[in-house]
Structures are given as C-alpha cells and as structure tokens.
Amino acid sequence: MKHPRQPAIRLLTATLLLGLSMTASASTFYTISDSLSGSVKAISDGTSGTSGSFSSDKIVLAARDDAASYVASAGAIRGVHLEAAFMHIRELLPAARQASDDELAQAILAI
Amino acid sequence: MKPGRRYVGPGWPGVVLALSGALVVAGLPAHASPQRDTPSGASSPPSKPPPGLRLRLDTRGLDTAQVDASQRLLDDALTRLPPQFMTRLGRAVPVRWSDALPHESYGRAERTDLLLNRRLLPALADGSAATLRSDRPHRSQRRELLATVLHELTHFLDRDRRLSDDPRLLDLAGWQVKVHRRSRLTDNQFVDRSPDPYELTDPEEFLAVNMEYFLLDPAYACRRPALHRWFSAYFDWSPPQDQCAAGYPFLDTSDDPDAKVVGILDPGRVYQVDYLLAEGNDRLMSRWGHGMLRLVVCAPGRPRGPDCRLDLQHHLVLSFRAFVDDVQLSSWRGLTGSYPSRLFVLPLSQVVEEYTKDQLRGLRSVPLRLERDEVAGLLERAAKLHWSYDGRYYFLTNNCAVETFKLLHDGVPRLAGARLDSITPTGLMRQLREQGIADTSVLDDRREALRLGYRFDSLRERFQAMYDVARGELALPPTTVEGWLDASPDARGPWLGKAGLRTSAALLLLEQAAYRREVLLAREDLKRRYLDRDARAPRFADADEQLQQVLEQSGFLSRPAELLDGQAGYGLPQDEELRWLAAEGARRRAGLQRLGEQLTAEVRELLDPAMRARLDGAQANVTLLGDRLRTLHEAGDGLRLP
Numbered sequence: 245m246k247h248p249r250q251p252a253i254r255l256l257t258a259t260l261l262l263g264l265s266m267t268a269s270a271s272t273f274y275t276i277s278d279s280l281s282g283s284v285k286a287i288s289d290g291t292s293g294t295s296g297s298f299s300s301d302k303i304v305l306a307a308r309d310d311a312a313s314y315v316a317s318a319g320a321i322r323g324v325h326l327e328a329a330f331m332h333i334r335e336l337l338p339a340a341r342q343a344s345d346d347e348l349a350q351a352i353l354a355i
Numbered sequence: 356m357k358p359g360r361r362y363v364g365p366g367w368p369g370v371v372l373a374l375s376g377a378l379v380v381a382g383l384p385a386h387a388s389p390q391r392d393t394p395s396g397a398s399s400p401p402s403k404p405p406p407g408l409r410l411r412l413d414t415r416g417l418d419t420a421q422v423d424a425s426q427r428l429l430d431d432a433l434t435r436l437p438p439q440f441m442t443r444l445g446r447a448v449p450v451r452w453s454d455a456l457p458h459e460s461y462g463r464a465e466r467t468d469l470l471l472n473r474r475l476l477p478a479l480a481d482g483s484a485a486t487l488r489s490d491r492p493h494r495s496q497r498r499e500l501l502a503t504v505l506h507e508l509t510h511f512l513d514r515d516r517r518l519s520d521d522p523r524l525l526d527l528a529g530w531q532v533k534v535h536r537r538s539r540l541t542d543n544q545f546v547d548r549s550p551d552p553y554e555l556t557d558p559e560e561f562l563a564v565n566m567e568y569f570l571l572d573p574a575y576a577c578r579r580p581a582l583h584r585w586f587s588a589y590f591d592w593s594p595p596q597d598q599c600a601a602g603y604p605f606l607d608t609s610d611d612p613d614a615k616v617v618g619i620l621d622p623g624r625v626y627q628v629d630y631l632l633a634e635g636n637d638r639l640m641s642r643w644g645h646g647m648l649r650l651v652v653c654a655p656g657r658p659r660g661p662d663c664r665l666d667l668q669h670h671l672v673l674s675f676r677a678f679v680d681d682v683q684l685s686s687w688r689g690l691t692g693s694y695p696s697r698l699f700v701l702p703l704s705q706v707v708e709e710y711t712k713d714q715l716r717g718l719r720s721v722p723l724r725l726e727r728d729e730v731a732g733l734l735e736r737a738a739k740l741h742w743s744y745d746g747r748y749y750f751l752t753n754n755c756a757v758e759t760f761k762l763l764h765d766g767v768p769r770l771a772g773a774r775l776d777s778i779t780p781t782g783l784m785r786q787l788r789e790q791g792i793a794d795t796s797v798l799d800d801r802r803e804a805l806r807l808g809y810r811f812d813s814l815r816e817r818f819q820a821m822y823d824v825a826r827g828e829l830a831l832p833p834t835t836v837e838g839w840l841d842a843s844p845d846a847r848g849p850w851l852g853k854a855g856l857r858t859s860a861a862l863l864l865l866e867q868a869a870y871r872r873e874v875l876l877a878r879e880d881l882k883r884r885y886l887d888r889d890a891r892a893p894r895f896a897d898a899d900e901q902l903q904q905v906l907e908q909s910g911f912l913s914r915p916a917e918l919l920d921g922q923a924g925y926g927l928p929q930d931e932e933l934r935w936l937a938a939e940g941a942r943r944r945a946g947l948q949r950l951g952e953q954l955t956a957e958v959r960e961l962l963d964p965a966m967r968a969r970l971d972g973a974q975a976n977v978t979l980l981g982d983r984l985r986t987l988h989e990a991g992d993g994l995r996l997p
C-alpha cells in the first residue's frame with residue numbers, strides 16, 4: 245500500500261544541471277532553471293503516498309513543513325499552510341472536526 | 356502633425372477574422388447600429404441634410420461603374436460610424452482616387468482631402484476586390500479599402516479633437532508613464548499579438564488602426580476589452596460585438612504536470628489582490644527585495660470571502676522578471692537593459708517555496724483596497740501584458756517595482772493619480788501604505804499574520820527554534836544549528852532514531868534544510884565547473900548540448916505569444932487560438948520534459964562523488980525520520996487520516 249517517492253532523485257539531478265543558470269537572485273530573474281523545475285521541489289520529505297487519500301492530497305502535503313514546525317514548537321509556530329490543511333480536512337472529514345489542532349497536526353506529519 | 360498614412364506591411368501573415376455575416380448577426384447585442392439609415396450626403400441628397408460628416412467623391416475621370424462602386428464603398432463606411440463621429444466631424448470631406456500614393460499604400464489623409472490609391476480602383480469597380488485576398492488582417496481587398504476610409508476619417512476627427520492625446524488612451528495603448536511622471540516612454544513595447552504593427556508607429560496611428568477594428572471586428576470587444584470600452588465611452592455607442600468568454604487566458608508555467616497549459620483568470624473568483632513583497636538580502640540584485648502581486652483566488656464553488664485566503668493552491672502571483680537566456684546572470688546586462696522584462700503568472704506555492712526555503716527570504720502579503728471593477732481591470736491589464744508585452748529590464752529604472760507600479764497605474768485608473776513611483780519594492784510598499792491603498796494592519800500581530808498568510812517566514816527563522824528543541828532532548832554535540840547542518844549526514848544519522856515525536860519533527864525540518872543546502876552547493880559547484888571552459892570535460896560538452904536545447908526551447912515560457920506565432924488573431928486569444936494553445940503548449944511542454952530527462956542522465960555522471968554521497972545521505976536521513984514519525988504516531992495511537 246505504501247510506496248516510496250522515486251522521482252525525488254531524478255528531479256534533483258535535473259534541477260542540478262538546470263540550476264547551473266541559478267545565480268544571484270533566481271526570483272527577480274527568471275532563469276532557465278525555472279522552466280523545468282521551479283526550485284528544489286518535491287524532494288522526498290519522508291512521506292509515503294497512496295492515491296485517493298489524504299496522503300496524496302496536495303493541500304495536506306503542502307502543510308507538512310508547517311506541521312513539523314507546529315509539533316516541534318508545541319503550537320508556537322503556526323503557518324498558513326497548516327491552517328489551510330486544517331480547514332480542508334475538517335471540510336472533508338467529519339471525524340476530524342472533533343480532533344484538536346495538535347492531533348490533526350501530528351496526523352498530517354505522520355502521513 | 357504627420358499626415359495619416361496607411362501602408363501595407365510586407366510579409367505580414369494573412370489573417371482571417373471570423374467576420375462572416377452570420378457571426379455579426381449572432382453576436383448582435385440589443386443595440387443594433389443606429390447608423391444604417393443615415394444618409395451619406397454625397398449622392399442622392401436626403402430631404403433634410405444633417406449637419407454631420409459628408410463624403411464628396413471626386414468623380415472626374417471615373418466611369419459609371421467606378422463611381423457606383425466608390426459611392427457604395429463610402430456609403431458603407433458612413434453606415435459604420437458612430438453618430439457622434441458624424442456630428443463631431445461635421446463637415447464635408449473630399450474623397451479622391453490618386454495616382455500619387457506609394458504602391459503599397461491604401462490611402463492617406465491629406466490636409467483636407469481623403470486620398471485612395473487609384474491602383475486599387477479597377478478591382479473595386481469590377482467587384483473582384485470583394486474576393487481578392489489581402490495579405491492583411493481585414494481579409495479582402497474591398498474590406499481593406501473600407502478599413503482605410505474609416506482609418507483616414509479617424510485621422511481627420513483626431514486632428515480636430517485630439518483623441519490621441521488622451522492620457523487614458525496612451526496608458527491602454529502602451530505609451531506608458533515613466534516612473535517619475537511628467538513624461539511617457541517614446542516606445543510602445545506591446546509588440547506581441549498586434550493586429551497591425553503599424554499601430555505602434557505613434558498614438559495617432561494607434562487610434563486610427565484600432566478604430567478600424569473597433570468598427571469592423573465583432574471580436575474586438577473580447578480581444579481588446581479595455582480599448583473597446585474606451586471607444587464605446589468616447590462615442591457613447593458601440594457596434595455589434597461577440598459574446599466574450601468569462602475570464603482571461605494565461606499560460607500556466609507551473610511545474611505541476613497535472614496543470615492545464617492554459618489557465619483562466621476569472622475576476623469573479625478573485626477575492627483580493629495583495630502586494631507581495633519578498634524581503635531583500637545582501638546581494639546587489641536583490642538588496643531592495645522583489646515586488647509582486649498576489650491574486651487571492653477562491654477555490655471553485657467557494658463564495659468570495661475570508662476563507663478564500665486559505666485556498667492557497669489556487670492563488671497566483673503576478674511577477675515581473677528579467678528573462679535571463681544564459682547560464683550566467685550579468686549585473687552589467689541588468690543595468691543596461693539587455694534582458695527582456697516579462698510578466699509571469701506563477702502559482703503562489705512555487706513562489707513561497709522558492710523564497711522561504713531555497714533563498715531563505717521572508718515574504719509579506721498585504722491586501723490592496725480595490726473595488727470589484729478595479730480588480731477586474733487589473734486582471735485584464737495583466738492579461739494584456741502577459742500576451743503582448745515585451746519590455747526591457749533596467750535594474751534602476753524599469754525593475755519589478757516600476758513594472759508593478761505601471762501595472763497598477765494602467766490597470767486601475769484611480770491609482771493613476773496616486774503617488775506610487777518608487778523605484779524600489781520596499782519603497783513601493785511604503786507608498787501603498789501612505790496612500791491608504793495597502794492595509795498593512797494585517798501585519799501588526801505577527802503570529803496571526805503567519806497563521807493567515809499575510810506573512811511567510813523564511814525557514815531560517817525556524818532553524819534555531821528547531822535546534823533548541825532537539826538539543827534539549829538529545830545531547831547533540833554542536834552548539835549551534837549551523838554546526839549541526841555542517842556535519843556530514845552520516846554523523847547526524849545515529850541521533851535521528853533516538854528522538855521522541857517532538858524532536859523528530861524538529862529534526863525532520865532541519866534535515867530537509869540540510870538537503871536543500873547540499874543541492875545548492877552541488878549546483879554552485881557544477882556551475883563553476885561548467886563556466887570554466889578550460890576545464891570542461893567531454894562529458895560536460897554532452898550536457899552542454901542538452902542545456903543549449905533547453906535554452907532555445909523554453910523561450911515560450913516567458914513569452915506566451917510565441918506559441919501563437921503564425922496563427923490568426925490578435926490581442927487576448929479566443930476560442931480557436933485557445934484550442935491551438937492547449938495542443939501546442941502540451942507538445943512543447945512534453946518536449947521540454949524529454950530534454951530534461953536526457954539532461955538528467957547526462958548530469959548524474961557529472962556530480963562530484965563526495966557531494967553525491969552527502970546528498971544521498973541527507974535523503975536517507977529524511978526518509979528515516981519520516982518512518983520514525985509514523986512509527987511514533989502509531990505507537991501513540993494518534994489520529995489517522997484515511
């Protein structure tokens with residue numbers, strides 16, 4: 245049921261060479277590196293995905309860094325991606341409406 | 356003032372506009388042209404001659420057929436003019452077929468007379484002009500002549516009324532204000548997707564050319580909506596027009612393979628527009644930050660409201676960037692205008708990730724106080740820039756702040772009066788606040804601002820907090836977070852399996868940061884070796900070839916109009932062009948992906964083995980921490996998401 249993310253290394257190497265053009269400020273200056281891989285994206289963050297579940301849900305996956313910060317800081321650091329994932333999960337999953345923010349953040353982190 | 360002159364540009368690709376009678380009728384809105392019965396005044400004088408415009412054909416030397424055909428042409432032209440045009444140009448204009456015009460010219464507005472090129476008369480008289488294909492956008496030669504009459508009459512009106520001096524027209528047309536006002540750019544850089552490049556000559560020609568399309572093309576309202584509104588408002592009248600699709604198309608350059616190549620910007624789904632400011636760093640080209648606009652787009656089906664601020668995956672960023680078609684950014688070229696300045700439409704998630712995680716720069720996102728119609732105007736302007744603008748980037752005088760100022764100035768007429776002419780992104784933020792346009796109070800409570808996405812903190816801000824948590828539980832040897840990140844992945848590895856949930860979360864964030872740092876280091880190393888031509892190994896040459904191909908084939912990502920080169924149409928792409936864009940865009944994207952894969956194969960071999968080991972090590976650590984977090988979570992019987 246779980247499968248590791250394979251494309252990580254492939255993407256990384258593509259980024260590496262394309263990244264040749266990355267210089268002073270990749271953001272004011274659109275360079276070729278932006279054309280294929282906007283940045284060092286989608287590096288494996290230790291998740292394992294199954295399709296059709298929250299573990300492949302873009303909103304939830306985008307909240308993983310914020311969830312890690314939240315759990316590690318015991319709620320002191322609370323980013324907007326986590327807030328968005330809370331709203332999203334509670335909209336879709338009635339059971340999650342009873343869960344606390346702490347429980348939900350941990351669940352996102354464990355995906 | 357120069358005489359109005361209308362040349363046929365050689366080599367302009369033939370463009371067929373969907374101007375069939377059926378379309379005109381189908382697209383006819385409630386207000387049919389009230390001009391159909393207006394007498395022309397030239398022949399068959401009406402019983403009550405109006406005070407308005409009359410065209411007096413010089414019939415000397417013309418045979419009956421030629422007179423009849425000419426008269427029909429002039430009558431046709433008059434029926435298409437707005438009533439106010441007729442009254443404002445309230446005099447008789449002599450019309451004459453002339454042998455003196457250059458071969459390629461259709462007509463000319465002299466001081467008093469309207470001249471038509473006599474070369475074109477025989478075909479008009481024998482009726483063949485109706486089917487004779489012109490190599491211009493108006494389809495047939497007769498239609499070109501009709502457009503020419505309207506064009507030259509517009510010059511006469513303009514000389515009396517100076518329409519082409521109207522600042523709003525100049526804004527819309529693309530003779531943009533300079534950053535410290537009082538003057539405008541002398542060049543019009545809206546060069547792509549023009550119906551007729553002759554319009555770029557000067558404002559007088561722009562007015563006359565656009566009048567042709569306003570009057571003759573029912574799609575003008577959809578292709579150049581702002582200009583259509585300007586003409587309609589000026590004449591208090593509009594001709595039959597097509598029904599326009601909702602929203603504005605844009606090329607989606609996100610790296611999400613599931614994304615459609617052409618997205619639609621629908622103003623109805625945009626809750627707010629923010630000024631998005633990336634903090635500066637100590638590098639010359641980014642010291643003053645980067646200014647962008649963020650579109651707070653609601654998820655499909657969600658009514659506009661505060662919840663939309665959390666629909667992050669739908670938010671878009673309008674970002675002016677210099678397009679660097681080289682592996683090395685040159686400060687000198689940045690200062691001297693060698694790079695094109697183009698408007699990119701990017702997913703917010705990509706922008707936030709790039710700044711906060713790769714560049715370790717924070718972002719501030721402050722809502723602008725705009726009315727609904729102002730949001731729509733701004734998006735419409737952005738779409739025009741996206742498809743037509745090919746500016747030059749100047750580090751000091753035409754950078755992202757200046758371009759964003761011009762977008763606000765031209766897209767929201769109310770803001771044209773505001774003082775927003777800073778040449779730095781941080782300065783623009785200050786001016787927006789001082790003018791009461793940006794609501795910076797959302798930043799007052801730092802934690803709330805972070806929670807609601809008015810502020811995106813750089814990961815660097817989180818590092819020390821994370822490391823303090825980890826060091827509190829495990830007696831990690833390095834005293835600083837930098838020391839921890841500098842250690843080799845193998846040295847960090849043994850600690851990772853010992854941590855509890857909270858510390859594992861902290862270590863995961865740090866390990867990901869370490870990985871990103873390794874990538875950046877490897878990238879710098881590769882770049883240095885690549886640019887050092889003497890040392891370039893044969894293997895580098897292979898990769899170089901792939902890279903050059905990528906450089907050549909990715910231009911369309913910054914200049915979307917390139918995808919439509921050789922296709923009919925102008926302005927905002929309509930149905931047929933959108934279908935072409937979807938197919939052609941998908942083909943190009945697949946081609947780039949293929950190239951990227953080849954490049955990947957080449958570059959794998961080029962990585963320094965030690966660097967590769969560190970990358971693999973950091974990757975393994977991330978995986979290990981992910982597993983550990985899951986195990987701990989299951990052991991603690993935590994909530995599980997399906």
